[in-house]
Amino acid sequence: MKTRLDRRRFLRIAGTSFSIGALFSVFAPLARGAGGEIVARTLSDLNGEAPAPFSFVQLSDTHVGFNGPPDPLGTAAFEAAVATINKLRSRPDLVLITGDLTHDADSPDEHARRFRLFKEIAGKIGGASVKVVPGENDAALDGGGMFRELMGPTYYSFDHRGVHFLALDNVSSGKPAVGSEQLAWMKSDLARFPHTAPIVVFTHRPLFDLKPEWEWFTSDGDEVLNALAPFENVTILYGHIHRENFHQRGNTRLYAARSLIFAFPDPATTAAKKPVPFDRERPFRNLGIRVVKAGGEPVIEDVELAMNEYSGTVGMDQMLKHGKEDSIDE
Amino acid sequence: MNITSKIRVRAVSSALAVVIVTGTPGGHRWGQAAYAAGQPTIVEIKAKKYEFSPNEITLKKGEPAVLRLTSEDRTHGFLVKPLNIDADIKPGQVTEIAVTPGLAGEYIVICDHYCGTGHGNMKMKLTVLP
Numbered sequence: 323m324k325t326r327l328d329r330r331r332f333l334r335i336a337g338t339s340f341s342i343g344a345l346f347s348v349f350a351p352l353a354r355g356a357g358g359e360i361v362a363r364t365l366s367d368l369n370g371e372a373p374a375p376f377s378f379v380q381l382s383d384t385h386v387g388f389n390g391p392p393d394p395l396g397t398a399a400f401e402a403a404v405a406t407i408n409k410l411r412s413r414p415d416l417v418l419i420t421g422d423l424t425h426d427a428d429s430p431d432e433h434a435r436r437f438r439l440f441k442e443i444a445g446k447i448g449g450a451s452v453k454v455v456p457g458e459n460d461a462a463l464d465g466g467g468m469f470r471e472l473m474g475p476t477y478y479s480f481d482h483r484g485v486h487f488l489a490l491d492n493v494s495s496g497k498p499a500v501g502s503e504q505l506a507w508m509k510s511d512l513a514r515f516p517h518t519a520p521i522v523v524f525t526h527r528p529l530f531d532l533k534p535e536w537e538w539f540t541s542d543g544d545e546v547l548n549a550l551a552p553f554e555n556v557t558i559l560y561g562h563i564h565r566e567n568f569h570q571r572g573n574t575r576l577y578a579a580r581s582l583i584f585a586f587p588d589p590a591t592t593a594a595k596k597p598v599p600f601d602r603e604r605p606f607r608n609l610g611i612r613v614v615k616a617g618g619e620p621v622i623e624d625v626e627l628a629m630n631e632y633s634g635t636v637g638m639d640q641m642l643k644h645g646k647e648d649s650i651d652e
Numbered sequence: 653m654n655i656t657s658k659i660r661v662r663a664v665s666s667a668l669a670v671v672i673v674t675g676t677p678g679g680h681r682w683g684q685a686a687y688a689a690g691q692p693t694i695v696e697i698k699a700k701k702y703e704f705s706p707n708e709i710t711l712k713k714g715e716p717a718v719l720r721l722t723s724e725d726r727t728h729g730f731l732v733k734p735l736n737i738d739a740d741i742k743p744g745q746v747t748e749i750a751v752t753p754g755l756a757g758e759y760i761v762i763c764d765h766y767c768g769t770g771h772g773n774m775k776m777k778l779t780v781l782p
């Protein structure tokens with residue numbers, strides 16, 4: 323006899339309003355109340371590992387090396403995000419960064435320099451383990467060669483305190499696809515888990531048809547979602563679209579994080595895929611912060627990063643005088 | 653010499669039939685032979701970073717056409733999801749897409765094979781007249 327558990331009780335995602343990116347609290351309910359013990363024991367029996375409370379943060383689309391009118395501040399939002407994580411009172415165990423770590427460059431030397439700068443900034447995150455997946459800017463031109471050399475494998479999995487994390491690569495083939503080889507790997511990776519296991523998938527592109535005309539889709543995303551469908555507790559985190567989004571397919575919940583460079587508009591109300599223009603009064607408007615609260619209907623809130631960390635250090639006008647206009651890409 | 657390296661038959665719905673053929677440049681005869689019966693309109697489209705030219709084409713509903721796609725630099729994509737068209741355009745090859753549009757409308761074609769910093773805005777318009 324198996325106890326039927328309310329899924330929200332053991333994979334709860336709670337956001338805080340002062341994180342940049344999204345701060346997720348996993349198993350927060352376990353920390354309080356007698357019911358939590360039963361949930362923990364049951365999960366331990368079913369999954370083989372007793373889950374323990376922890377939190378993690380998602381950042382996305384840092385585009386290190388980008389220089390253009392939609393964000394003349396370059397890495398400022400990324401650096402502010404790192405500073406904010408370091409100020410959190412309860413430190414996250416993990417920081418997941420969902421692709422487009424770098425902005426693509428025509429020269430491989432320049433691209434490598436951007437990867438090094440990314441690592442330098444991400445390396446300032448204290449205490450947490452940083453896990454990344456590539457975006458098309460990082461890996462689509464060279465099949466992921468430089469990414470593997472400088473960052474590690476483009477897809478992999480690991481367990482953390484009773485949660486199974488799956489990093490998926492839907493960019494390095496050049497097309498918006500995961501590909502048959504990775505799909506087969508993913509299925510065999512999942513085979514050892516009972517359907518109650520909490521699973522967090524993180525990847526770059528949406529795994530469903532969000533807006534194909536803007537290349538907001540993954541051609542074999544349905545196969546990924548079908549492989550995950552039997553599992554009762556699946557959370558998918560992604561980036562690429564530079565704005566928040568929530569989507570649910572069966573038991574699977576998909577959340578997009580904001581970018582740390584510039585925002586894209588709502589495709590439902592805007593015809594052209596053009597970045598939201600830079601607002602010098604509120605330079606981090608629409609950037610970075612995604613807060614997700616679950617438990618009942620999910621709530622997605624907008625929180626903006628305060629400007630005061632930058633005023634006074636470098637004049638905004640000076641910051642706005644940038645060089646050549648960089649191409650804009652997601 | 654005429655080598656056909658790949659033939660793919662895409663989802664054939666009641667609304668539309670699409671056949672994608674890839675051959676070497678100069679492999680035009682294969683296409684002509686294949687489509688001679690339907691007298692298709694041939695539409696040439698060139699892809700390069702980060703544009704298609706022409707960037708707007710018009711087809712007619714129910715009339716067979718062949719899109720002849722070539723690339724001037726690197727591999728690009730040619731995707732029209734609502735029409736079930738998803739091809740790669742490789743340099744040094746001609747990619748032919750035989751299409752008989754069954755549904756009038758305006759469609760956006762995007763390059764869906766990442767090709768560089770301007771890739772995200774590489775697109776063109778495909779109009780199907782009633």
Ligand SMILES: [Cu+2]
Nearest residue numbers: 728763767774
């Ligand atoms: Cu292209």
